[in-house]
Amino acid sequence: MGSEQIDLRIAAVLEQLRDLPGALLPVLHEIQHELGHIPPEAVPAIARALNLSRAEVHGVISFYTHFRTTPAGEHVLQVCRAEACQASGSRTLEAHVKARLGIDYGATTADGKVTLEPVYCLGNCACGPSVQLDDTLHARMTPQAFDALLADLEVKP
Amino acid sequence: MTRVFVPGDATACALGADAVAAAIAEQARARGLDIELVRNGSRGLFWLEPLVEVETATGRVAYGPVTPADIGSLFDSGLLTGGRHPLALGPTEQIPYLRDQTRVNFARAGVIDPLSIADYQRHDGFAGLAKALTMTGQQAVDVVKASGLRGRGGAAFPAGIKWQTVLDAPADQKYIVCNADEGDSGTFADRLLLEADPLQLIEGMTIAGLAVGATQGYIYVRSEYSRAFAVLRAAIALAREAGFLGPDICGSGRAFELEARLGAGAYICGEETALLESLEGRRGLVRAKPPLPAVQGLFGQPTVINNVLTLASVAAIFARGAAWYAGLGCGRSLGTLPMQLAGNIKRGGLVELPFGRTLRELIEDFGGGTASGRPVRAVQVGGPLGAYLSADELDIVLDYEAFAARRAMLGHGGVVVFDDSVDMAEQARFAMEFCVAESCGKCTPCRIGSTRGVEVIDRIRAGTAREQNLILLRELCDTMEFGSLCAMGGLTPMPVRSALDKFPQDFGA
Ligand SMILES: Cc1cc2nc3c(=O)[nH]c(=O)nc-3n(C[C@H](O)[C@H](O)[C@H](O)COP(=O)(O)O)c2cc1C
Ligand code: SF4
Numbered sequence: 001m002g003s004e005q006i007d008l009r010i011a012a013v014l015e016q017l018r019d020l021p022g023a024l025l026p027v028l029h030e031i032q033h034e035l036g037h038i039p040p041e042a043v044p045a046i047a048r049a050l051n052l053s054r055a056e057v058h059g060v061i062s063f064y065t066h067f068r069t070t071p072a073g074e075h076v077l078q079v080c081r082a083e084a085c086q087a088s089g090s091r092t093l094e095a096h097v098k099a100r101l102g103i104d105y106g107a108t109t110a111d112g113k114v115t116l117e118p119v120y121c122l123g124n125c126a127c128g129p130s131v132q133l134d135d136t137l138h139a140r141m142t143p144q145a146f147d148a149l150l151a152d153l154e155v156k157p
Numbered sequence: 158m159t160r161v162f163v164p165g166d167a168t169a170c171a172l173g174a175d176a177v178a179a180a181i182a183e184q185a186r187a188r189g190l191d192i193e194l195v196r197n198g199s200r201g202l203f204w205l206e207p208l209v210e211v212e213t214a215t216g217r218v219a220y221g222p223v224t225p226a227d228i229g230s231l232f233d234s235g236l237l238t239g240g241r242h243p244l245a246l247g248p249t250e251q252i253p254y255l256r257d258q259t260r261v262n263f264a265r266a267g268v269i270d271p272l273s274i275a276d277y278q279r280h281d282g283f284a285g286l287a288k289a290l291t292m293t294g295q296q297a298v299d300v301v302k303a304s305g306l307r308g309r310g311g312a313a314f315p316a317g318i319k320w321q322t323v324l325d326a327p328a329d330q331k332y333i334v335c336n337a338d339e340g341d342s343g344t345f346a347d348r349l350l351l352e353a354d355p356l357q358l359i360e361g362m363t364i365a366g367l368a369v370g371a372t373q374g375y376i377y378v379r380s381e382y383s384r385a386f387a388v389l390r391a392a393i394a395l396a397r398e399a400g401f402l403g404p405d406i407c408g409s410g411r412a413f414e415l416e417a418r419l420g421a422g423a424y425i426c427g428e429e430t431a432l433l434e435s436l437e438g439r440r441g442l443v444r445a446k447p448p449l450p451a452v453q454g455l456f457g458q459p460t461v462i463n464n465v466l467t468l469a470s471v472a473a474i475f476a477r478g479a480a481w482y483a484g485l486g487c488g489r490s491l492g493t494l495p496m497q498l499a500g501n502i503k504r505g506g507l508v509e510l511p512f513g514r515t516l517r518e519l520i521e522d523f524g525g526g527t528a529s530g531r532p533v534r535a536v537q538v539g540g541p542l543g544a545y546l547s548a549d550e551l552d553i554v555l556d557y558e559a560f561a562a563r564r565a566m567l568g569h570g571g572v573v574v575f576d577d578s579v580d581m582a583e584q585a586r587f588a589m590e591f592c593v594a595e596s597c598g599k600c601t602p603c604r605i606g607s608t609r610g611v612e613v614i615d616r617i618r619a620g621t622a623r624e625q626n627l628i629l630l631r632e633l634c635d636t637m638e639f640g641s642l643c644a645m646g647g648l649t650p651m652p653v654r655s656a657l658d659k660f661p662q663d664f665g666a
Pocket of ligand 1: 643
């Protein structure tokens with residue numbers, strides 16, 4: 001997508017949502033939904049439209065872990081690190097995932113395929129360990145099941 | 158035409174419910190059988206998911222856990238007439254796990270199509286709203302007071318008192334805000350309610366609006382719950398279309414509007430004032446109280462902010478009466494509490510019971526002990542800020558005061574079971590680490606103290622100056638407890654101290 005096109009998309013989102021009370025989070029969600037991330041170039045336009053300072057907009061983006069300012073890998077993998085999953089073996093799973101992907105949290109594999117993120121609870125606590133791959137939640141994840149999941153990804157175009 | 162139910166909730170789908178639903182539709186088509194496939198919520202019997210139900214002449218019968226590979230043999234065995242099969246569980250409501258519960262908030266969960274107003278109304282839906290529409294604001298607030306309902310989000314503050322404050326606050330605009338941030342590990346009741354019976358929350362919030370004179374409501378849903386958010390938005394649209402929301406609710410001439418908003422991955426936004434900041438479009442920094450949100454809340458206006466379960470309970474309280482609700486429970490803990498069995502548990506799921514039962518009944522009778530088959534060693538109740546209980550404390554009664562007396566908390570009803578392989582020093586370290594990750598950063602004891610806490614526990618675990626570091630850890634806990642603005646920093650010491658007190662051997666004693 002060219003930068004002009006990006007500007008148009010951002011302008012369209014702002015046009016649509018700017019009048020909501022407390023519009024900033026809905027705006028950021030929509031931009032990230034459209035573009036996959038919130039490009040730093042978007043900040044001045046958002047600030048102008050919502051009558052905020054750039055620092056305020058930037059402060060909000062950086063406060064929330066959900067928002068990203070650079071594109072993620074082709075897939076985003078979230079591993080639940082919270083207690084209920086710990087109780088059902090997530091620490092072993094976590095170590096396995098990191099070793100298999102060869103990266104730590106916050107990083108993307110060298111081939112750009114997978115971005116690994118920690119998450120604190122996915123609400124699937126009765127059937128952990130839980131991981132979320134893009135939009136799909138997976139329950140009772142084991143190292144073996146994870147390897148199968150990864151194998152599926154690699155055959156995708 | 159036979160109705161077949163395949164849950165569409167997040168856990169059921171994570172266990173393969175979509176593929177099961179597709180396989181059922183495919184088999185029915187291939188065999189020329191006429192079925193209506195309903196994607197219900199879930200009954201919350203998660204260990205049996207995907208749990209397929211069939212409506213037969215004698216009621217609903219269940220099969221589970223079903224995989225796509227089972228569908229052929231299920232049809233061969235007469236699935237549509239409740240035929241015998243190794244996966245057959247009999248009449249759904251006779252499954253002991255479900256039969257032995259008292260379901261109020263979750264009476265309809267898994268029973269109805271969550272996006273059918275007709276289904277909802279057939280199961281007493283909007284009966285509470287109809288009553289509320291005949292009352293004055295004060296009469297409605299009095300109903301909530303008489304029910305004894307206390308907030309289900311964690312602090313257990315009496316809902317009626319909060320509502321009275323908002324009713325009494327003069328303002329042109331008031332708000333109802335629903336806290337659906339459900340960040341506690343081990344909890345999923347809010348999620349299940351949103352996915353299985355969202356109209357109940359909409360009804361409860363509308364009643365709240367009528368009671369205190371608020372015409373606008375917001376539901377703040379955590380971003381991890383994208384499915385729940387989608388179901389909720391669809392339900393809001395349906396309710397508006399059917400005249401249960403909007404400028405003229407049920408032809409009464411009274412208005413209430415509702416909008417669902419997404420969080421963005423910050424645990425602290427479950428704290429009510431941080432949530433309000435977030436809704437206003439700012440960083441989720443905790444506000445100092447006073448002023449209370451009931452006096453100056455969202456956009457500076459009087460605001461009722463309650464948990465999903467608190468607001469949902471209101472619908473049933475109005476439909477069936479405050480006295481009926483107050484007749485459930487014990488002491489000052491009235492009504493029912495949806496407990497959530499999670500972690501290393503054989504039969505994990507949602508168990509709604511009147512207050513007054515024991516943790517042992519919950520874990521052993523309902524849960525069947527650990528999934529690993531090893532002995533229970535520790536149980537964390539009430540989320541990441543809740544205390545760890547040891548295996549010899551399981552006879553504790555499920556009641557707010559009983560937990561407080563043990564320096565523990567019921568919180569939002571999450572129960573995370575650990576077996577004897579747990580290292581409690583590692584759990585204490587995680588409590589501090591979680592506080593590092595999720596502190597809003599406003600107070601030093603929380604922001605810096607938690608980082609020091611991780612370091613000190615690391616030294617204890619390494620055996621470096623153990624005695625001095627144990628003393629230091631206790632002091633750090635005191636500093637955090639007394640020097641923090643909110644319960645994030647203030648309660649992180651609770652799991653840490655409980656681990657230290659009850660499992661000293663894990664800290665090298
Ligand atoms: C760190 C922190 C996190 C919280 N998270 C939640 C939450 O996820 N959901 C919730 O309903 N209440 C949460 N609370 C409690 C809220 O601050 C508030 O008490 C609650 O929304 C009031 O509603 P209730 O009276 O119906 O419980 C949290 C509190 C703290 C200090
Ligand atoms: S205790 Fe922690 S989370 Fe709470 S206000 Fe202080 S810094 Fe923020």
